[in-house]
Amino acid sequence: MAPISGDAVSPSNTRVGWIGTGVMGQSMCAHLLNSGFTLTVFNRTISKAQPLIDRGAHLAQSPFAVASQSDVVFSIVGYPSDVRSVLLDPNSGALAGLRPGGVLVDMTTSEPSLAVEIASAAAAKGCASIDAPVSGGDRGAKNGTLAIFAGGDESQVRRLNPLFSLMGKVNYMGSPGRGQFAKLANQITIASTMVGLVEGMVYAYKAGLDVGLYLNAISTGAAGSKSLDLYGGRIMSRDFEPGFFVNHFVKDLGICLKECQNMGLALPGLALAQQLYVSLKAHGEGNLGTQALILALERLNNVSLRPSLTSTT
Incomplete structure (x- = not known):
């Protein structure tokens, strides 16, 4: 199959490869397997790929080997x-390892300039590359x-929609690197939202409110947010299992700040959020x-929301 042109992508004509089967990749791969796509995977830690292998995915020994068996x-x-x-x-x-006509789709949050470099290298080989964090x-x-933010050739993104739609909604953002820029802007928005969420929780606690009742009360008002929906309950139950690692968020916000420097842009909220997340990393978190992030705010204010849990359970 030559995905750059020809028939629509389907399990009967498209072999899929996947590099990175961690917290996110594991579930995304499962959707592809459930839809009947032939899947070849690579992960540095093989145990993290084992559940997918048990479900029928093929294991490759290198990214090169994945690509040599994939479209x-x-x-x-x-x-x-x-x-x-x-x-x-x-x-x-x-x-x-990719044959001419093949496509790379990088869903890592990475540097826009690297996405442009990969797209140029792919084009020189008769392949295509999409940045799709x-x-x-x-x-x-x-x-x-x-939410998938795609940069690259628009017709190529449209052709890959049968794959993207299994994972979520693809949003075409423009030329190579634009998907990464969109994701970085997304991270800037989330960073300040998370700071607001945990500051509000600490303030409510210090004011003597039942923090659980407070979160429920604001959830349907103007302060409601995806971050509150995803993380409010987890914070209350002290569930800090990673849906997204602090280490990776620090990396993302660092890329954002580097791009701000390139643009001559001052975003003080971003800089504050990055410092708070760096402090978590410094504490081994x-x-x-x-x-x-609630842990950083608790340390700053020498409080702990733990005692308030008894009144919310």
Whole structure:
């Protein structure tokens, strides 16, 4: 199959590869398997790919090997350095193993300039590349309701919609790198929203309110948000399991600040949020979920919301 042109993408004519089967990738791959797509996966820690292998996915030993058996290769890994390694390494990377006509789809939140570089390298080989980072966390991945921000050739994004639609809603943002810019703007919005959420909770607690009742009360008003819906209850139950890692959020916000510097842009809310998340990392909490921001605010104010839990359960 040559996905750059020809028949619509379907399980009968498109072999899918996947690099990175962590918190997000695991669920996204499951949707593809459930829809009948042939799937070849690679993950540095094989145990994280095992549930997918048990469900019929094929295991490859390198990104190169994934691509050599696939028409469309998705990646969702940790950092821009990981993206560069799994996609562009001349010996083990996916692009080196991809046949002309194949497509790379990087769903990692990464640097816009790297997305442009990958697209140029893919085009030089007669392939295509889409940057398609996602928002929605672990629940969005499980429910197939992710927001997908796509940059690259628009006709290519349309052709891949049968795959994207299994994971969520694809939004075409423009030329290569624009998907990444959209995701970074998304992260800026989330960062300040999370600061507002946890500050409101600490204020309500200090004022003597039942924090659970307070969250319920504001959820249907103007202060309601996706962050509140996703994380309010988790914070109240001290559930800091990662739907999205603090470490990865620090990486994302760092990329945002670097791009702000390039643009000559001052975003003080972003800078504050990044410092608070860096403080979590400094306390050894980088592998917790982003809702652990409450811990930073509790430390700053020498309070703990724990005692208020008894009145909300």
